[in-house]
Structure formats: C-alpha cells, structure tokens
Amino acid sequence: MSELGRDNPQFYLTAPTACPYLPGKYERKVFTHLVGEKAAALNDILTQGGFRRSQNIAYRPACEGCRACVSVRVVVDAFRPSRSFRRILRRNADLIGNEVPPQPSADQYALFRDYLDARHAHGGMAEMSVLDYAMMVEDTHVETRLVEYRRRGPDTAMTGRGRGPLLAVALTDILSDGLSMVYSFYDPTQEDRSLGTYMILDHIERARRAGLPYVYLGYWVNGSRKMGYKIRFQPQEHLTGIGWTRVSAAEAAA
Incomplete structure (x- = not known):
C-alpha cells in the first residue's frame, strides 16, 4: 500500500451477500485498511463511529433498506x-x-x-x-x-x-x-x-x-436470537443517527 493510502484511508463497498443474521436479507459492508503508524488512531475513531475490526480491516454494515445492525457499548461506571x-x-x-x-x-x-x-x-x-x-x-x-x-x-x-x-x-x-x-x-x-x-x-x-468508560460489544441485531444476549448488559449506548444514545432493553425491543 502506498504512503498516500496509509495516511489517507480509502473506503470500499463490498458486493451483496446473504446476511448471516436475518434470513432472506442481504448485507453489504463499507471497509478500509488499518495499516501504518496511524492505524491505532484510525481504529479509535472508526470504532467510535460504529466500525468493527477484523485483522487489518475496519468495516461496518452498509445495507440497502436495513438498519438492523446497531453498534453497542456498555457504560462501565454505571454497570451493576x-x-x-x-x-x-x-x-x-x-x-x-x-x-x-x-x-x-x-x-x-x-x-x-x-x-x-x-x-x-x-x-x-x-x-x-x-x-x-x-x-x-x-x-x-x-x-x-x-x-x-x-x-x-x-x-x-x-x-x-x-x-x-x-x-x-x-x-x-x-x-x-x-x-x-x-x-x-x-x-x-x-x-x-x-x-x-x-x-x-x-x-x-x-x-x-x-x-476506561466503555466496553464495545460490536453489533446488536434486532430480530436475531444469535445477537440477543448483548442487550442484557445495561446500561448501554447505541449508535444512532444523532450519536451515541443510552437505550434500555425495553426501548431496544420496542
């Protein structure tokens, strides 16, 4: 990868594939590479923006017409x-x-x-x-x-x-x-x-x-039994269109 690519991350979009969480749905992801000296800082920013890491790739869902995947983090100091x-x-x-x-x-x-x-x-x-x-x-x-x-x-x-x-x-x-x-x-x-x-x-x-104030748990998927356990760790925040917002289990299920 060039020095330009290391310092100025490029984002790419995957082709649609079958969703592993919701039957009959298809998923797409936007992703970029986490490489070079700025990788840790970029990982910080992207995780706070709803991305997940896999090896040296940071990705997040970019599915057409579906917003079921929600980034979740536990509020550590308030957790009991x-x-x-x-x-x-x-x-x-x-x-x-x-x-x-x-x-x-x-x-x-x-x-x-x-x-x-x-x-x-x-x-x-x-x-x-x-x-x-x-x-x-x-x-x-x-x-x-x-x-x-x-x-x-x-x-x-x-x-x-x-x-x-x-x-x-x-x-x-x-x-x-x-x-x-x-x-x-x-x-x-x-x-x-x-x-x-x-x-x-x-x-x-x-x-x-x-x-450290948060534990990031990745994506909670409304309607997926496989991901349902994450909602139990309260209080937690979900990444919404207006930023990180505290959401109760009852509110998430509504």
Whole structure:
C-alpha cells in the first residue's frame, strides 16, 4: 500500500451477500485498511463511529433498506451486575484471565476449532485453518491483546496466571475510551459456566480498573436470537443517527 493510502484511508463497498443474521436479507459492508503508524488512531475513531475490526480491516454494515445492525457499548461506571450475572461471576470465581501479546498458540487453535465445530459448524469461519487463525490474531497494526482464561493455581496470587487447560480466550483491542471485544471463544463442554457472558463481565471490570468508560460489544441485531444476549448488559449506548444514545432493553425491543 502506498504512503498516500496509509495516511489517507480509502473506503470500499463490498458486493451483496446473504446476511448471516436475518434470513432472506442481504448485507453489504463499507471497509478500509488499518495499516501504518496511524492505524491505532484510525481504529479509535472508526470504532467510535460504529466500525468493527477484523485483522487489518475496519468495516461496518452498509445495507440497502436495513438498519438492523446497531453498534453497542456498555457504560462501565454505571454497570451493576444483575442477580443472574452475579451467579455467573461466582460460578467462575475459580478462573483467572491472563493478558498476553497477540501471538497464536497450538492450545488456542485447538480450543478455537472445538468452539467452531460445536457452535458455528456451518458459519463463515468454519473452514479456518491454523494459518487463518494465526492471521486473525497477529495480523494487526493496532494495540490488541489476548486474554487467556484458566483455572486459578496455588501461585496465581503472585504470578497472575492460571494453570491447566485453556478454557476461554478473548481477542481485545485497547482503545483510548474503552476495550473492544473483537472475538472470543471458549470450551463448548463447559456450558454451565456461561463463559461467553463471563468474559464480557470480566472485560467490564478490566475497563473499570483501567479507568476506561466503555466496553464495545460490536453489533446488536434486532430480530436475531444469535445477537440477543448483548442487550442484557445495561446500561448501554447505541449508535444512532444523532450519536451515541443510552437505550434500555425495553426501548431496544420496542
């Protein structure tokens, strides 16, 4: 890519493809590349404007006649876990999340494959190879981390690390105003733990400790059961035509 392209991002529009969330709908995306020294600053601006990151691409929906995809972020300081959330936190009190650089490993990919095979066997990521996974993790010009979750060990208080098998992983961007959960996956045999929910709760607490006001959850899709869980994390803001606006679960469902 030329220096002009690095400093002045160019935006492109994809061709229509079948929507993965709403049957009978088609999606298009506008996207640009996140490369060069200004990639982190651009990722900040674009995330605040409703974009998501995948490797070195930032994208957002640009579907004709449909606005079902809504960018969602949790308001960290005002968040108070509900009774059901507190149960999930207690259920996973034996886990610890350790931040590591964005470097792929064999146990990450094994867990990733187990997760895809159990939860998304027919999805767009189902055929991802170990090389594809490595690119997803390390092909980035922005500040990002992996959070690896394992059971606590006898030396966890000193090292901050767990022990035993890898149970869950979150790929997370660190922004100027929050944490953006790019992608997460977990052991599908540990259903009782609700690990997907737990990782979001843990990221809210991580953002709180870091003094960051938001956790970005990507898109909530009204009418999609697959994305319905995101509305549970209240209070939250949705990106609307007049900017970020606080929206309750009842208002979103109306």
